[in-house]
C-alpha cells in the first residue's frame with residue numbers, strides 16, 4: 001500500500017501552512033451563504049436514501065417518460081436504477097438548456113495547445129451534435145452498436161460522445177496516448193463498428209499523430225470496424241494522409257452534408273451509455289459498463305453539489321482527458337447536464353512555458369479547478385513564483401482526484417493556487433461512475449489529506465479482511481455498502497469477472513454482497529476517511545491506473561525476456577512509478593549486456609501499451625524472489641525499488657535471492 005508522498009520541497013510552504021495535527025478549515029460565512037449544498041442533503045438522504053436519489057433525478061434531469069421504480073436490486077450485484085423510465089442523455093446535456101432560453105450561454109471555451117481558441121454556445125453545440133447524430137445514423141449506427149472514439153482534447157471529442165449517446169448507441173473512448181495494440185484490443189473486445197479519430201493533436205509543441213495508430217490497429221486480421229471518421233485537427237489541408245478508400249471519411253466533409261435538425265428519441269434508463277477500459281489485476285483490461293439514467297443522475301448531482309456550481313457565473317475547468325473516467329463524468333456528462341460553462345485545453349501544462357495553466361485561468365477567468373495531486377506536486381517542485389506571476393483571483397474552489405493527496409500538497413494548492421479557497425478531495429473510481437467520498441463545500445469542515453465523508457446518498461464502510469467494521473483510528477479495506485445510481489453495471493462481456501472482482505470479497509457478510517473497491521482506508525478519530533492507496537496489484541501512476549500483470553505480459557512478449565515482475569514504487573511526483581525486474585533469456589544475454597538494453601525494454605513497454613506505462617526503471621536480474629508455492633514476493637521487490645532495507649525473507653523458497661538481486665544492482669551502480 002503506498003504511503004502518501006513526502007513533501008517535495010518543505011520550504012515551498014509558509015510557516016503557517018505546514019501541516020499540523022488536527023488541522024482543519026471551516027467554510028467561510030461568505031461561501032456558506034451562497035453554497036449550492038446544505039447540511040439538509042445529508043438528513044434527506046439518511047431519512048430515505050432511494051427517495052433522495054429519485055428527487056435528485058427528477059429535479060436535475062428531464063425524463064421523457066418518468067420512472068416509477070427507483071432501484072431494482074432483486075438480482076444483486078446486477079442493479080437497475082429508474083428502470084421503467086426513459087430519457088435521452090444528449091437531450092439532457094444540450095437541447096433542454098437551449099429550450100430553457102440558455103442557448104447563448106457558452107458551453108465550451110476550448111483552447112488548443114498552440115493558442116487557438118473556440119467558444120461554443122449551447123445552441124451551437126446542440127446543432128453540431130444533431131448533425132453528428134444524423135451522420136452516425138447515415139453510417140448505419142444505431143442503438144446496440146459500439147463506436148470507438150480515439151481523439152485529442154478537441155470539441156469534436158465531446159460532440160462525438162454526445163452524438164453516440166443521442167442515438168442510443170454506446171461509446172468506448174480510448175485515451176489518445178494508448179498504442180495501436182491497446183486500441184485494437186479494445187476495439188475487438190467491444191466489437192466496435194466505427195472509429196472516430198483525428199489526423200493528430202498538439203502535445204508538447206508538436207503534432208502527435210493519431211490516424212496512423214488507427215491504421216496500424218486495423219491492419220492484419222479482419223475487424224468489426226466498417227468506417228473510420230477522421231477529424232482534421234493538426235495538419236494543414238494539403239497534407240496527405242494514408243487513406244483507405246471506402247473505409248476512411250473526413251468528418252468535416254460528411255458533417256457539412258448533414259441537417260442540423262434531429263429529434264432526440266428516448267431510451268431506457270438502463271440503455272448502455274459507454275464502456276471504458278481500465279486496468280485490473282490481470283493482464284486484460286476490463287470494459288467497465290455504464291448505463292444512462294442512474295449515471296447521469298449521479299454525475300449531475302455530484303458535479304453540482306461537490307463543485308458548488310453556479311452555472312450562470314462560474315467557469316469550470318477539469319483538466320482530465322476525455323479518455324479517462326474523470327473526463328467522461330466531469331468534463332462531459334456532469335457539467336453539460338448542469339448547463340455549465342467550461343474550459344477545455346488540448347495540450348500539456350508546460351507548453352510553451354511552465355505557467356501555461358495559470359495563464360489559462362487568468363485569461364478565461366476560471367472559478368473552479370479540478371485536477372490531480374501529481375500535477376500539484378510537479379508545480380510545487382517548479383516553485384510558487386510561476387503561479388504567483390499570474391492573476392488567479394477568479395478561483396473560488398479547487399478539487400483533487402485520482403490518488404491520495406498528501407497534506408503538504410493540499411496546503412500548497414489551497415494557499416498558492418487558491419489564495420485560501422476551499423478544497424474538495426474527491427475519491428471515486430472508473431467503476432463508481434461518479435464521486436463517492438468528498439467534502440461538500442460550504443458545509444463540511446475540511447482536513448488536509450482526508451477525502452472525509454461519503455456524499456449524501458452513498459454508504460461506505462472500512463472493513464477488516466473478514467468484513468467487520470474497523471474502529472476509529474484503524475485501517476482496513478474500503479467497501480461500498482449500498483448500491484448507488486452511478487455504479488458500473490458490469491464488465492463488458494464478462495459477468496463472472498464482474499462478480500468475482502468486486503462482489504466476492506464481501507459476499508457473505510450481513511446485508512451483502514458489498515462492493516469491494518480495492519483501496520485501503522483509515523478512519524480517524526472523528527470517523528473521517530483517509531485513502532491509503534490500492535491493496536491489489538493495480539498501480540496508480542500520476543492518477544492513472546496501471547496493472548502490474550499487463551506490464552509484465554508486455555515485457556515477457558519481448559524476445560529477450562524470460563520472466564518479469566513489476567511493482568509500483570513510491571515516487572515524489574507521480575505518486576507511484578513503475579519499476580520492473582526482468583530476467584533475460586540466456587541466449588540473449590549478450591544483447592542485454594549492451595548499454596541501453598534496459599532503456600530498450602522501457603521503450604518496448606511504451607510502444608506496446610502506451611507511453612504512460614513506460615517503467616521508470618528496468619532492473620536486469622538473474623532471479624526473482626518467490627515463495628515456495630512460486631508466487632513472486634512483490635513486497636521485497638518494492639523494498640529494493642524504494643531503496644529500503646529488504647523486509648522479512650523467511651517465506652522465500654531460496655533465501656539467497658534477495659542478496660543476489662542486491663549484489664547485481666550494486667554492480668550496476
Ligand code: PRX
Pocket residue numbers: 278325326400401402403404405425426427428429430431451517518519531532533534540543544545
Ligand atoms: O486508488 C483509488 C484512486 O484511484 C483509483 C481509481 O482509479 P480510476 O478508476 O482510474 O479513477 C480515477 C479517477 C476517479 C481508486 O481506486 N483514487 C481516486 N481518487 C482518489 C484516489 N485515491 C485517493 N484519494 C482520491 N481522492
